[in-house]
Amino acid sequence: MKSMTSIRIGNVYVYDTDAFSQQEKAFCDKMYSVIYFADFFCKNSISKVIRPLNLFLTDNKDENGKRFEWGIKIWVDVEKLKNTPDKDFPKEAILAVKQSLIDIAPMHDWTAENIELNFQKVLETNLQGQWVVTKNITHNETKFQLIMQYDGNKIITNLTDYMQFMMKIKAPKQKAILVPVSLKGSIAAGILVPSMVTDFSFKGNILTLQIGYRQNKKWKVNFGNSITLTDI
Structure with missing residues (x-):
C-alpha cells in the first residue's frame, strides 16, 4: 500500500473492560454498520475512479492492559484522488461516518474531541467544498x-x-x-x-x-x- 494514505477518522477509548464486554455486541454492530454504509456509498459512487475506501477497526491495549482503543481508519489512494473530480468524492459518506461515530460516543468514554479529521489538503478541499x-x-x-x-x-x-x-x-x-x-x-x-x-x-x-x-x-x-x- 505504498501509494495509499491512512486517514484516522476517530477513536474510542474504553477504560472499563467489564462494561465494554457487556456492550461489545451492540458497539460492534454500530461500528460495522458505519463500515457497511461507507462501503455501500463508495461502491455506488467512485469505484470506477478510485479503489473504494477501506475501513477497519483497530484494537490496541496500553501497557497495563486496562485501556482498549477502537477506531476507524480509511486508506485512500491520494495520487488517484488528486485527479478525481470533486463531484465524485464521497464527502457525504465521510460526514455520515463522523455522525455515526458521534452517535456511538455515549456508550463509552469518548467525546467529540476524540474525533479527528486530519485530511491532507486535497481531501480538505473536497470535504469543505459545496x-x-x-x-x-x-x-x-x-x-x-x-x-x-x-x-x-x-x-x-x-x-x-x-x-x-x-x-x-x-x-x-x-x-x-x-x-x-x-x-x-x-x-x-x-x-x-x-x-x-x-x-x-x-x-x-x-x-x-x-x-x-x-x-x-x-x-x-x-x-x-x-x-x-x-x-x-
Whole structure:
C-alpha cells in the first residue's frame, strides 16, 4: 500500500473492560454498520475512479492492559484522488461516518474531541467544498425538482441536516413553490445523504421518493392556493 494514505477518522477509548464486554455486541454492530454504509456509498459512487475506501477497526491495549482503543481508519489512494473530480468524492459518506461515530460516543468514554479529521489538503478541499444535488421530473405538466445542498460553511454533525431538503413544485398556470420535505423517522438506516435518493416519481397525486434500493417514502401532493405534502 505504498501509494495509499491512512486517514484516522476517530477513536474510542474504553477504560472499563467489564462494561465494554457487556456492550461489545451492540458497539460492534454500530461500528460495522458505519463500515457497511461507507462501503455501500463508495461502491455506488467512485469505484470506477478510485479503489473504494477501506475501513477497519483497530484494537490496541496500553501497557497495563486496562485501556482498549477502537477506531476507524480509511486508506485512500491520494495520487488517484488528486485527479478525481470533486463531484465524485464521497464527502457525504465521510460526514455520515463522523455522525455515526458521534452517535456511538455515549456508550463509552469518548467525546467529540476524540474525533479527528486530519485530511491532507486535497481531501480538505473536497470535504469543505459545496455540493448541490438536484433531480427533476415532469408529469402531466407538473414539474418537480428535488433540491439538497451543503453550503460548505461547516462540517455537518447534526443528523437532521441530512433528513431535510426542499422540493420545488410547479403546477400548470401556477408559480413554482418550494415545499419543505423531511425524512426524519422514516429511514431505517437513520442516515440520509443526497446521493441515497436514487429516484422519484409522481403518479395520481402521489409523490414517491426512492432511497437507496430498498426503501421509499410517499406523500400526497395537495394542490390549492398553496401546494402541500401529506405523509402517507
